Amino acid sequence: MADEALTAGAVARRLGVAVTTLRTWHQRYGLGPSHHVPGQHRRYTAEDLDRLQVMRRLTAQGVPPSEAASWARRLSSASTLEPLEPPPAPKPARDGGGNTIPTGRAGPVARGVARAAMRLDAPALREILASTVLERGVVAAWKEVMMPVLIGIGERYEATKRFIEVEHVISRAITEVLSSVPRPPSSEIPHVLLAAADEELHTLPLEALAAALAEAGVPTRLLGARMPPQALVDAVTRTGPDVVVLWSQLSSTAHVAQWEKLLTGGHRPPLAAAAGPGWPAEGLPDGVVRLGSLDEGVRMIAALFESGARHTAAS
Ligand code: B12
Known part of the structure; x- marks a missing residue:
């Protein structure tokens, strides 16, 4: 190990923490480098690194550093963590200002x-x-x-x-x-199209919807951020989806005209759903339903595809 012993910088990069954090963990909790060659800086051994990985994992999960350190000192490697009792629950984090x-x-x-x-x-x-x-x-x-x-x-x-x-x-x-x-097999054609409204950069809730529907066995086509209205109509016309979900996070991207264009384009999807806090409470075109939460979205869409109901919905 002597030749492979790591410097503080190399360990910090591997762990994704600052070198100053390593120094703190060394000074306060004794999780320091143990390999020492006279006249040289101390180096971290593989065992030291294992302990620090436990420390990093537990602190990232919210365990206070002093408790995480006592676990790290007890464990010679992260893999031995599993059979032991879980570490104590952390104290609640501050909700006030600061970092x-x-x-x-x-x-x-x-x-x-x-x-x-x-x-x-x-x-x-x-x-x-x-x-x-x-x-x-x-x-x-x-x-x-x-x-x-x-x-x-x-x-x-x-x-x-x-x-x-x-x-x-x-x-x-x-x-x-x-x-x-994991997504459903690529042989299954998606009948659900997910897109963010024109100029809308927020897409994470749609990504959550795509992943949750995949878990439920429903494949989706996720177009992503800022879909220009004409491009959306083109995509809907070409793929003929049964469900279109249009996400708007910001009221500035929630132009109702996008829906009018989509609904009067080449293909009117049986389920057209407006999702996200951007859409106005009133004034969406007739036939556009609202999705208020991820659960609701998954339930409503997955139900359409249960036992072949999709074809009924589409007809
Ligand atoms: C991540 C993020 C970004 C990322 C987006 C990355 C990505 N790939 O999506 C980036 C950096 C791109 C971004 C950019 C901007 N952002 Co931003 N962003 C956020 C943040 C932190 C999370 C967004 C998110 O995913 N929200 C979804 C969930 C977590 O929150 P929610 O919408 O409140 O959830 C409710 C409902 O939507 C519903 N729900 C939740 N999940 C789901 C899922 C489904 C399927 C359904 C149906 C419902 C649903 O349940 C919740 C309770 O009702 C929010 C903070 C926030 N509170 O949302 C700011 C926020 C939305 N952003 C904001 C701003 C100002 C911007 C920018 C204008 C900043 C700028 N000056 O450039 C730009 C906008 C650019 C644009 N044109 O879109 C403001 C908007 C304020 C407003 N109301 O006008 C917010 C609120 C932050 C803030 N407090 O200032 N942002």
Whole structure:
């Protein structure tokens, strides 16, 4: 191991934490480098790295550093974590100002995600979010973890006009995790088309809907951000979907004319759904239904495709 022993910088990069964090963990909690050659800086061994990986994982999940460190010291490798009892529940995070994302009543995983996001710790974010989706499923992972953190970062941004970099890192991690949820076989043609309104950049709720429907066995075609109205009509005409969901987060992108153009284009989908807080309470064209939540969207759309009902809906 001596030759492979790592410098603090190399360990920091592997873990996705700052070198100063490593120093703190060394000074406060004794999780330092143990390999020493006289006259040289100390180096981290593989065992040191294992301990630090446990430390990083637990702190990212919201466990206070002192408790995480005592777990890390007890464990010689992260893989031995599984058979042991889970670490103690963390204390609630501060909701006030400073460098925290408020997550309200959301649980420790949301707080861990918020902390990792604040640290711009993309690998930890992906790891925690992916395991949450695996354990709880897409709808619960979205509602219990992703949504509270996104709403919290929105509040923090509104109050400070800062932390756009945090918003981008968390958005990217959510996109990556949701898009890695296995899709139905590619032989199944999607009859659900999901798009964001013209000039609308917010797409994460649609990505959650696509992933949740995939879990329910329903394939989708996700067109993504800022769909020009004519391009949307062209896509609908060419693919003839049974369901079109148009997301608007901002009232500035919620032009009702997009719906009128779509509904009078070449193909009128049996289910046309307006989703997102941007759409006005009144004044959507007749026949356009509203989706208020991810659960509702999944229930309504999945029901259409149960036991061949789609063809009835389409006729
Ligand atoms: C991530 C994010 C971004 C990312 C989006 C990345 C992506 N790929 O989607 C980026 C960086 C691109 C972005 C850009 C901007 N953003 Co932004 N963004 C957000 C953030 C943090 C999360 C957005 C999100 O996914 N919301 C979805 C969920 C988490 O929140 P929600 O909509 O409130 O959820 C409710 C419903 O929608 C429903 N619901 C939730 N999920 C689902 C799912 C389905 C399927 C359904 C049907 C319903 C549903 O349930 C909730 C309760 O009712 C929000 C904060 C927030 N509170 O939303 C700001 C926020 C929406 N952004 C905001 C702003 C101002 C902008 C910018 C204008 C900033 C700028 N100056 O450039 C641009 C807009 C550009 C554009 N033209 O679209 C403001 C909007 C304020 C307003 N109401 O006008 C917000 C609220 C932040 C804030 N507090 O200031 N943003």
